[in-house]
């Protein structure tokens with residue numbers, strides 16, 4: 001589990017992993033509705049992370065705990 | 075736009091790396107690339123933020139340099155203790171040219187060096203008592219300081235001193251903030267982690283101290299983040315922002331104060347210049363206080379105009395109008411500068427190798443003068459910096475990350491730029507090779523380079539460097555005669 005931050009970028013959502021100073025844009029998010037938001041995040045660098053679905057946050061950026069599914073960075 | 079094709083650039087990289095042993099070659103290949111503007115993710119073509127290879131010359135700094143030298147050091151009304159042996163602080167003292175106003179030694183302390191000067195006995199028995207005593211002495215000798223930061227050097231982490239508890243006690247005793255910063259030099263691969271640690275220390279010890287206190291504010295409050303006022307840069311920036319009708323509440327951290335930092339959470343917009351060293355705190359403020367941040371670039375008129383419009387878009391029409399009026403007001407001045415220098419500088423080629431933001435930020439300014447940047451690289455960037463750089467550079471130009479002394483020299487020899495923009499460590503090597511060099515860290519004792527006023531100085535400085543007659547006289551007279559004889563004979 002790692003702390004991550006999701007932010008509204010100019011072109012869509014961006015993903016930020018402070019521990020490793022890693023910034024990437026989010027290509028797809030599994031659930032994206034007002035009640036259920038989150039799930040698997042696919043990053044443009046090939047990696048993917050999982051966040052527990054929550055109600056869509058009213059304001060971004062938001063810090064969350066995420067599980068790493070596929071490691072692509074490095 | 076570039077003069078080299080992708081194949082040529084790649085061949086050049088391969089050729090230069092030829093002398094390395096296989097393992098080193100494999101590692102270094104990842105850090106060198108021919109720019110590919112079509113790539114969105116820099117990591118596909120260049121690796122960054124990795125440990126430097128043992129045995130090569132790198133010019134990176136340490137985490138302490140990133141924290142004390144870059145982020146904390148310029149906060150002028152605080153005293154920053156270089157906690158540990160005397161060298162780390164003394165050899166970097168006042169080297170960065172962060173200008174400030176104030177009476178040094180009375181109410182500002184920017185160029186002074188405070189150190190606990192560790193001796194053997196402090197390493198053996200621990201330095202906590204010494205630190206406590208040092209803070210007491212500071213309080214007596216410099217009563218007008220507004221706070222103290224304890225910048226750890228390597229030994230502090232190695233011997234496990236508890237600077238946090240000393241700081242807490244001392245802070246209660248002197249009733250001023252005393253901030254322990256765990257920026258020991260061995261942390262991380264470069265100064266970059268030091269920036270991060272310093273940002274985190276600001277977040278934990280400074281930023282929330284005035285939460286809940288109301289200050290008078292206007293809808294036009296902004297903070298300048300990541301401008302270290304090198305040669306007066308932040309001042310040149312501030313002038314423009316104020317002409318746009320904005321109120322600059324804080325300068326981080328060039329010519330900045332701790333009170334400004336504490337007031338920053340009340341601004342409407344954070345203007346982020348050096349993304350690398352202060353994106354951390356900007357992200358934090360965006361999340362916690364809902365203050366958006368905006369990356370901008372104040373080098374050269376093209377980028378200034380672009381940035382000012384982007385900033386103005388955040389505000390109401392009065393700001394937008396004032397911005398347009400300001401742009402129109404400065405345009406003739408810019409046209410005159412370009413008219414004067416462009417014919418002299420047109421087509422000249424530059425190679426850059428600098429730190430956090432300049433390898434990409436100054437490209438626009440060079441292009442405004444008709445010059446071309448044919449190679450650029452960072453000492454300590456991360457992949458997100460290269461993401462942003464790829465778009466600024468021409469296709470197939472050379473990118474180098476954490477370049478070694480040998481590689482940079484070879485690249486310069488082959489590419490033959492008219493000028494190199496880098497630091498003091500490179501300056502005399504290249505000048506002796508006959509290539510003018512401008513220091514792009516400290517502006518070579520000149521500056522400011524930000525803003526409209528800065529561009530005038532920038533253009534003049536580049537012209538001075540390139541037109542310097544010295545470089546035509548590198549061959550001593552007796553050898554010149556020979557060369558002419560040979561020509562005649564031929």
Ligand code: SF4
Pocket residue numbers: 136137138139162226227228229258259260
């Ligand atoms: S690496 Fe350690 S000893 Fe060297 S300058 Fe940095 S803090 Fe000082």
